[in-house]
Amino acid sequence: MSKKEPMINPWDISEKINYGKLMKEFGISPMKSLPKAFTKNILFRRGIVFAHRDFQRILEAIRDKKKFVMMTGLMPTGKFHLGHALVAQQMIFYQSLGAELYIAVADIEAYNARGQSIEESRKIAIEEYIKNYIALGLKPQNCEIYFQSDRSKDGKKSNAYYRLQNLLAKHSTFNEVKAIYGEISPGKMLSALLQGSDMLHPQLKEFEGAIPVVVPVGIDQDPHLRLARDISKRIKSPKFIQLSSTYHMFLPGLKGGKMSSSDPSSFIALTDSPKEVESKIKRYAFSGGKDTLEQHRKHGGNPDIDVSYQYLKMFFEPDDTKLKKIHDDYKSGKMLTSELKQILIKKMTAFLQEHQKKRKLAEKQIDKFIYK
Numbered sequence: 001m002s003k004k005e006p007m008i009n010p011w012d013i014s015e016k017i018n019y020g021k022l023m024k025e026f027g028i029s030p031m032k033s034l035p036k037a038f039t040k041n042i043l044f045r046r047g048i049v050f051a052h053r054d055f056q057r058i059l060e061a062i063r064d065k066k067k068f069v070m071m072t073g074l075m076p077t078g079k080f081h082l083g084h085a086l087v088a089q090q091m092i093f094y095q096s097l098g099a100e101l102y103i104a105v106a107d108i109e110a111y112n113a114r115g116q117s118i119e120e121s122r123k124i125a126i127e128e129y130i131k132n133y134i135a136l137g138l139k140p141q142n143c144e145i146y147f148q149s150d151r152s153k154d155g156k157k158s159n160a161y162y163r164l165q166n167l168l169a170k171h172s173t174f175n176e177v178k179a180i181y182g183e184i185s186p187g188k189m190l191s192a193l194l195q196g197s198d199m200l201h202p203q204l205k206e207f208e209g210a211i212p213v214v215v216p217v218g219i220d221q222d223p224h225l226r227l228a229r230d231i232s233k234r235i236k237s238p239k240f241i242q243l244s245s246t247y248h249m250f251l252p253g254l255k256g257g258k259m260s261s262s263d264p265s266s267f268i269a270l271t272d273s274p275k276e277v278e279s280k281i282k283r284y285a286f287s288g289g290k291d292t293l294e295q296h297r298k299h300g301g302n303p304d305i306d307v308s309y310q311y312l313k314m315f316f317e318p319d320d321t322k323l324k325k326i327h328d329d330y331k332s333g334k335m336l337t338s339e340l341k342q343i344l345i346k347k348m349t350a351f352l353q354e355h356q357k358k359r360k361l362a363e364k365q366i367d368k369f370i371y372k
């Protein structure tokens with residue numbers, strides 16, 4: 001019997017990600033040229049959101065001024081860090097384009113995949129995630145944040161959401177699940193189907209009815225999208241519009257690899273103090289510079305693997321001309337690693353100080369986003 005290894009497991013992703021290879025294997029398309037509304041955003045302009053499925057449908061909805069939904073979710077474990085902020089920025093961007101936002105707190109998934117209690121998930125979701133979303137600029141209008149374990153106060157809506165999970169189960173097979181994820185526990189299987197319901201339920205009549213939905217995620221989540229897309233095609237009633245999705249690169253961790261909330265020396269949390277930020281960057285941020293000053297001046301550094309440069313590119317230096325100058329100066333050896341780090345530290349602490357003030361004010365707003 002030939003046993004095929006799953007290509008990526010959403011609950012356990014390895015350090016090195018070969019985006020090109022994954023795109024080929026999964027059949028995901030590279031992001032093509034985008035309208036101006038998108039290229040104004042650095043995540044799209046700089047290719048950090050780099051690939052998609054059926055994104056055309058969303059572009060058409062925007063062009064034709066038709067309604068569409070942005071749906072995504074968060075697994076509430078650990079500290080809210082810069083990697084999470086990358087997703088938040090996309091939510092806020094779609095909100096500015098007029099999308100209806102649906103945001104799932106994956107507390108059931110955290111329970112099944114991480115053994116974290118529902119109470120703990122709720123606490124972390126509010127304290128870490130939702131407060132930071134609000135401080136980053138998420139607005140309560142056309143935005144609903146819900147818990148997988150507690151979909152809605154409205155029984156009709158709640159029932160429809162859980163009913164859909166079962167409908168998806170009915171239209172799937174064990175072999176199909178196995179081909180996508182490998183051997184997984186029944187709990188994880190239920191989580192995968194619930195995530196399917198997360199992504200598809202906005203199209204139920206109890207919610208928006210058939211409507212284009214875009215799901216912005218990291219590429220590790222694509223198995224869930226494939227499952228939901230495949231199953232939903234088989235369902236005759238209700239008839240779903242095929243899901244669209246976009247994929248962003250992972251923000252690198254300080255030492256390279258992935259930014260992970262389980263390793264404090266890999267992330268910058270949005271609640272880190274200026275002192276912590278300075279010492280983390282100086283101590284940990286992986287440098288693309290050369291070993292000695294002479295070598296660096298002579299051969300220059302490599303911005304493509306330098307984590308400080310990557311943070312400026314993905315987050316903190318929106319001005320393309322300034323970014324290019326930093327890139328070129330570093331590459332030529334004119335700029336040293338210590339100087340590059342100093343630029344980042346300055347930008348980052350300014351941003352975080354402002355953010356942390358807003359975060360204090362966010363407290364009072366939380367009820368406007370949940371318990372709908």
Ligand code: TRP
Nearest residue numbers: 071072073074075104106195198
């Ligand atoms: N599985 C996602 C994660 O681990 C969280 C999630 C739950 C999600 N439901 C979703 C993501 C729906 C996108 C769409 O982070």
